[in-house]
Amino acid sequence: MTLNDSSVFPFAALVGQQPLQEALLLAAVDPALGGVLVTGPRGTAKSTAARALAELLPEGRFVTLPLGASEEQLIGTLDIESALRDGGVKFSPGLLAKAHRGVLYVDEVNLLPNPLVDQLLDVAASGVNTIERDGISHRHEARFVLIGTMNPEEGELRPQLLDRFGLAVELGNCFEAPVRQHIVKARLAFDTDSQAFRDRHAREQAALAQRIHEARAQLASLDFDDAVHARVSELCIAAQVDGLRADLVMLRAARALAAFEGARAIDVEHVERVAQAVLKHRRREGEKPQQPQSQGHANPQANPRANDADWGYLPPEPVETATVKNVRPLQPKKA
Known part of the structure; x- marks a missing residue:
């Protein structure tokens, strides 16, 4: 999914989420930090912030890893018959490849199987996904900002997996009336005329x-x-x-x-x-x-150096394919 339309709430317009915005921006600058783990109750706009960040990245990609996803859905698949018949590798991209240069969002990451989370964090830190099947190996770049969310009341992550996330932010319910009112007014303005709201930001x-x-x-x-x-x-x-x-x-x-x-x-x-x-x-x-x-x-x-401008991104370098012989993802200053 590419986010470049009026359905996305602007990152610059988020209210009451400064620690989360800070962490997301740092992960955007250096995705190799290992992603951001966001904990907190429902209704704290975790997914809204994740989608908003994706729009600031090179291709605006926002990919969601659903609960119940298989390993093949995550890392992709190799057509072994084609490799044996034609001597080439036919690779079907998984969610990791689709999230390249964007955001990979995992809601309720604590409910995913631990091996899947382990693979996910490996690729987030290294920026490379490797698929091996029956002596055939394929590698491709997968540099994305990993954002995982969880509600601790629904289960915890093992300490070994917690440590693999680069940054962590805990969100809470807001009980400050002025902040709640600001959030609601911004949301209502966006829902009334999203394009006009986006134009202002x-x-x-x-x-x-x-x-x-x-x-x-x-x-x-x-x-x-x-x-x-x-x-x-x-x-x-x-x-x-x-x-x-x-x-x-x-x-x-x-x-x-x-x-x-x-x-x-x-x-x-x-x-x-x-x-x-x-x-x-x-x-x-x-x-x-x-x-x-x-x-x-x-x-x-x-920092006052924020100036409006469009920006590009260098294309990824070609990733080698090899045969296996023996069977690492703030309140914005007003411009």
Whole structure:
């Protein structure tokens, strides 16, 4: 599904979802973070935010992984008879291929079979999907922003799978009257005349898309110093996380934030601002969050460099096919 019509609520017009918007934008800048896990009750617009993000990405693809999906539906299939007869590989794309350069949305990810979630997270982190059947192997790029949602009351994910998600955000019901009214007014305005509503936010949408594009191009040029790395280690040790995945994700998330804001270098403040989303689902039970040392604004979109512009995307490089011999997915600033 390609989202480029008036049915999509603009990302820039979302209200009351700043932590989720922040996490989604970081994952959009660097999909290799491993995706975003969103927990919370029904009716908190999780799917609305996911669809809205897809519209800002290169091809606007939004793919949903349904409950009950099979492994073949997810990763695709190979026509073995064709390979044996003609010596070539006939590949039928799965949902991973269809989500390339877009968003793969998994509602109630905690209800999927663990092996399927494991495969999904592997590809989200690596950006490559590999299918092997009867000695035949096929690889293709699958770089997408993975967004998984769940209601903890309906079951939990195993800790090993929780850790594989790069970032996590917990949404709650809103009990602030002014915010509720703002949300409802925006929704009613969109439902009354969606195109007019989208037109009012078109400039902000273009600015966000441009910033994501520029940030992706800048990622490789940003590095971190010893002070940044030391703070990452300090936060992860204080949270008593298992392994080193949290350190790696926190550095990548801080880099994505710095790139999104057009910073020339990653600093400790960037680390402080992404720490909650990185550690929320990894912190050992009973460990309290450590208060950030700096008090920077937590909105990655607070940088005034957001200008409206269209943007493109480099096409994926060809992916090799091999024979097997022996049978890794904010309130927008007003433009």
